[in-house]
Amino acid sequence: MNKEDKELLREIADEDPTKGDSYNIRKNGKGIERKVNPNINIVSKENNSGIDVYVKENTLFGTVNIPVIITESGLTDVVYNDFHIGKNANIIIVAGCGITNNGHWDARHDGIHRFYLEEGAKVKYIERHCGLGVGDGKRILNPVTEVYMKKGSYMVMDTTQTKGVDDTHRKTIADLEEDATLVITEKILTSNNQQATTEFKVNLNGKNSSTHVTSRSVAKDSSYQGFVSNVIGNTKCYAHVECDAIIKDQGQVKSCPEIFAKNIDANLIHEAAIGKIAGDQLMKLMTLGLSEKEAEDVIINGFLK
Numbered sequence: 001m002n003k004e005d006k007e008l009l010r011e012i013a014d015e016d017p018t019k020g021d022s023y024n025i026r027k028n029g030k031g032i033e034r035k036v037n038p039n040i041n042i043v044s045k046e047n048n049s050g051i052d053v054y055v056k057e058n059t060l061f062g063t064v065n066i067p068v069i070i071t072e073s074g075l076t077d078v079v080y081n082d083f084h085i086g087k088n089a090n091i092i093i094v095a096g097c098g099i100t101n102n103g104h105w106d107a108r109h110d111g112i113h114r115f116y117l118e119e120g121a122k123v124k125y126i127e128r129h130c131g132l133g134v135g136d137g138k139r140i141l142n143p144v145t146e147v148y149m150k151k152g153s154y155m156v157m158d159t160t161q162t163k164g165v166d167d168t169h170r171k172t173i174a175d176l177e178e179d180a181t182l183v184i185t186e187k188i189l190t191s192n193n194q195q196a197t198t199e200f201k202v203n204l205n206g207k208n209s210s211t212h213v214t215s216r217s218v219a220k221d222s223s224y225q226g227f228v229s230n231v232i233g234n235t236k237c238y239a240h241v242e243c244d245a246i247i248k249d250q251g252q253v254k255s256c257p258e259i260f261a262k263n264i265d266a267n268l269i270h271e272a273a274i275g276k277i278a279g280d281q282l283m284k285l286m287t288l289g290l291s292e293k294e295a296e297d298v299i300i301n302g303f304l305k
Contacts, residue, residue: 001027004100008069011162012096012128017065020094024051026068029077040064040091050080050112053093057086057118065094068111073103073137078110085153087118096128099139099165108140115146117153117180124156131164138166147174147182151206154181160304161188161196170198176237178206186215187304190223190251197226204237204266215243218300219251227255233266241270246277246303248296 001009005027009017017023018033022040025033031051036042039059043052053064070077085091101107117123131139147155161168174182188196202211211231219225231239245253257270277299285295 001025001032004071005069008071008098008100008132009067011130011132012067012098013065013094017067017094020065021063023065026066026079028070028072028075045080048080049078050082053081053083055083055085055089055091057088059086059089059091061090061092063092063094067095068097068109070097070099070101070107070109073101073107073135074105076108076110078112080112080114082114083116083123085115085117085121085123088120089118090122092124092126094126096126097141098129099131099133099141101131101133101135101137101139103135103137106138106140108138108142110142110144112144113146115148115155117147117149117155119150120152121150122154125158127157127159129161129165129168131166133164139164140167141165142169143171145172147172149174149176149180149182151177152179153177155183157182157184159184159186163189163191165190165196166194168196170196172200174202174211176202176204176206176209176211178208180206180209182211184211184213188215188217188225189220189300189304190218190225191220192223193221194223195225196223198228200229200231200241202231202239204231204233204239205235206237207235208237209235210238212239213241216304217243217245217253218248218304219245219253220248222250224252225254227253227257229256229270230258230260231268231270232260233263233268235263236265237263237267239268243272245274246300247274248276
């Protein structure tokens with residue numbers, strides 16, 4: 001990896017992924033570095049582009065890093081990654097994609113991730129996306145996440161889109177069995193003429209299964225964001241869906257939270273709030289010597305944390 005590659009990796013990962021327990025680094029459609037250990041194995045798919053990650057049961061506090069970087073203008077990369085998490089394992093998975101496009105053609109990454117959590121497994125999944133480069137070709141990211149959770153499993157999804165992504169369509173589908181819990185937090189920033197749409201569909205199939213979906217978004221300039229969620233309660237279960245958005249300039253945000261109770265003991269809640277930055281918030285920060293723009297940046301950065 002060259003200096004540009006490492007800069008891109010820093011945008012989507014807090015730490016150097018090569019210092020982790022296990023990792024698989026993908027660049028411009030090909031795997032370039034990999035590390036495994038006795039508890040975590042990574043295997044290339046034979047008949048498709050992507051990997052299978054196998055985490056042994058009872059693995060505690062393991063980490064898997066699977067960053068993707070794209071630096072070729074005009075490249076379309078599609079990858080299928082499957083994660084098989086063993087019974088009672090406790091694992092952190094850090095993913096994400098960064099695109100540097102300095103050319104005139106669109107660069108695109110479609111990552112299809114499927115998670116299979118066995119009974120009692122716990123996963124924290126961190127995914128970050130960003131775009132860099134001075135070219136007029138688009139930076140396009142279309143992540144698809146499928147989650148299948150067995151009894152008593154627990155998963156936290158923390159996804160962030162920071163900057164520079166011109167177009168994204170994000171899709172998450174989850175099926176939860178008895179006592180399974182899925183917590184999703186999504187944060188998206190768009191500017192200029194960028195567009196971002198998000199779709200969540202969560203099926204609460206097992207007794208006492210639960211989900212909490214939170215979407216926080218900021219749409220600046222002439223950008224657009226759309227949020228669609230569909231939570232289906234098929235038994236005694238709990239769900240809370242909330243969408244909070246800040247619009248600035250001519251930004252637009254559309255929120256369509258949907259809940260469908262199919263059982264008398266399904267407890268489902270949804271909330272949505274969209275608005276501009278409050279004037280009193282700006283004034284408080286400006287009295288500390290910040291300019292209006294600096295005050296807005298502080299509020300937006302805090303909102304998206």
